[in-house]
Amino acid sequence: MWEPTRIEQREVEMDFTSSEQGRPRVKQVLLDGVLFANATRFTDWSEPTFQTIVCSACGHDGCEPGNWITARRAGELVLLMPDFDGMLDDYDESAPPNYLKERGALLFNPANAERLRSLIPDLRPFEKLKGLRGLDAKRIAQFEAPHNMLGRFPVVPTVRKNHVDWCSHGEATEALRKITQALSDLVDHQPVRVRRRLDGEEVVSFGLAGTEWAPLVTTEGKDRLHLDPNWVVEPYVATEG
Numbered sequence: 001m002w003e004p005t006r007i008e009q010r011e012v013e014m015d016f017t018s019s020e021q022g023r024p025r026v027k028q029v030l031l032d033g034v035l036f037a038n039a040t041r042f043t044d045w046s047e048p049t050f051q052t053i054v055c056s057a058c059g060h061d062g063c064e065p066g067n068w069i070t071a072r073r074a075g076e077l078v079l080l081m082p083d084f085d086g087m088l089d090d091y092d093e094s095a096p097p098n099y100l101k102e103r104g105a106l107l108f109n110p111a112n113a114e115r116l117r118s119l120i121p122d123l124r125p126f127e128k129l130k131g132l133r134g135l136d137a138k139r140i141a142q143f144e145a146p147h148n149m150l151g152r153f154p155v156v157p158t159v160r161k162n163h164v165d166w167c168s169h170g171e172a173t174e175a176l177r178k179i180t181q182a183l184s185d186l187v188d189h190q191p192v193r194v195r196r197r198l199d200g201e202e203v204v205s206f207g208l209a210g211t212e213w214a215p216l217v218t219t220e221g222k223d224r225l226h227l228d229p230n231w232v233v234e235p236y237v238a239t240e241g
Contacts, residue, residue: 001107001144001194002106003108004034004108004112005032006032007031007115008030008033009119011025011026013026015057021058024059026041034103035053037052037053039059042060045124046124050069051068052069052097065095066096066097067097068096069081070083071129072129072132074193074194076110077109077110077194078107078108078129079107081096081139081143087154091154104143107194131191133192134191135189138183139153141215142157145213145215146208147208159179164176168206169204178223181223182216182223182224183225185235187235191235192233192234193233194232195231196232197231201219201232203226214226215227
């Protein structure tokens with residue numbers, strides 16, 4: 001998971017002469033110095049799923065494949081993640097931008113979400129976003145897991161058991177079983193929330209051929225899905241009153 005701390009805008013000139021549209025000046029948005037959107041006025045931000053990097057020759061979204069993102073509410077956070085539903089229909093057409101492949105899904109706290117919307121006013125407001133569901137969270141964990149430890153999309157996320165070199169807490173077999181249970185606790189079509197890991201919550205890590213994977217956290221005696229670097233996914237329970 002990637003929580004950007006710098007959200008910036010710049011104006012550049014694009015070369016659309018090959019499509020007879022001249023050289024328009026456009027605004028771009030950068031997150032931690034990484035190009036997030038290359039021509040904000042050419043993306044249809046009002047849709048729940050949008051293409052952040054549009055065709056560099058004409059600016060039309062959908063002209064080139066890939067670079068699609070979908071927005072979700074995740075507790076108090078805004079989450080921008082791959083369009084898994086679209087990828088089921090046509091993986092190449094709906095694939096996420098490279099920055100999601102390299103850094104994971106994007107998370108914005110309320111202040112940063114408002115900062116992003118101040119630069120891209122057509123983005124849907126928080127209250128109009130669909131809530132994150134259990135299957136979404138499991139797909140994100142699968143998408144970000146090293147060595148395809150939860151299988152390769154589009155298979156149902158399932159723990160692989162033959163790549164573990166070591167476990168930080170006891171027997172690897174038992175810890176892997178707990179991951180399976182944590183995944184099962186996230187019901188596919190039920191709401192879940194993402195929150196920051198608290199001090200004292202114990203992270204269970206695994207060694208995988210030189211890579212460390214930390215997919216599990218123990219909180220109040222329960223095992224929950226953990227997403228690097230410090231995010232906990234758990235069933236969402238609405239409070240009364």
